[in-house]
Amino acid sequence: MKIFGNAVIVSILSMGVIFLVLSVLICTIKILVHFMPYQAPAAPPAFSPARSTPGGGAGAPGGSAVGEHIAAITGALSAHLGKNPDQIHISSVKPV
Numbered sequence: 001m002k003i004f005g006n007a008v009i010v011s012i013l014s015m016g017v018i019f020l021v022l023s024v025l026i027c028t029i030k031i032l033v034h035f036m037p038y039q040a041p042a043a044p045p046a047f048s049p050a051r052s053t054p055g056g057g058a059g060a061p062g063g064s065a066v067g068e069h070i071a072a073i074t075g076a077l078s079a080h081l082g083k084n085p086d087q088i089h090i091s092s093v094k095p096v
Contacts, residue, residue, distance in 0.1 A: 066093075069093060070090050070093065073090055073093065074088050074090055077090075
């Protein structure tokens with residue numbers, strides 16, 4: 001019975017320590033919020049779409065966004081395969 005009593009005392013003490021530490025953390029956070037209130041960050045600048053180049057960009061007839069995608073895919077494939085980007089020709093891209 002003495003072992004059970006010691007276990008209860010240890011449990012109560014450990015829960016008390018946990019609640020004490022949590023209370024200290026809560027008070028610390030409230031004090032910090034009082035002295036340093038939250039300020040929302042400045043709004044990001046308005047989005048302006050990129051201008052397309054007359055040639056469509058990266059040699060693709062579909063427009064600059066498509067040209068950039070094809071250029072990125074070509075670069076990734078050439079790096080993966082260890083080939084020169086001039087040796088790789090992407091004829092079409094299908095979205096998945």
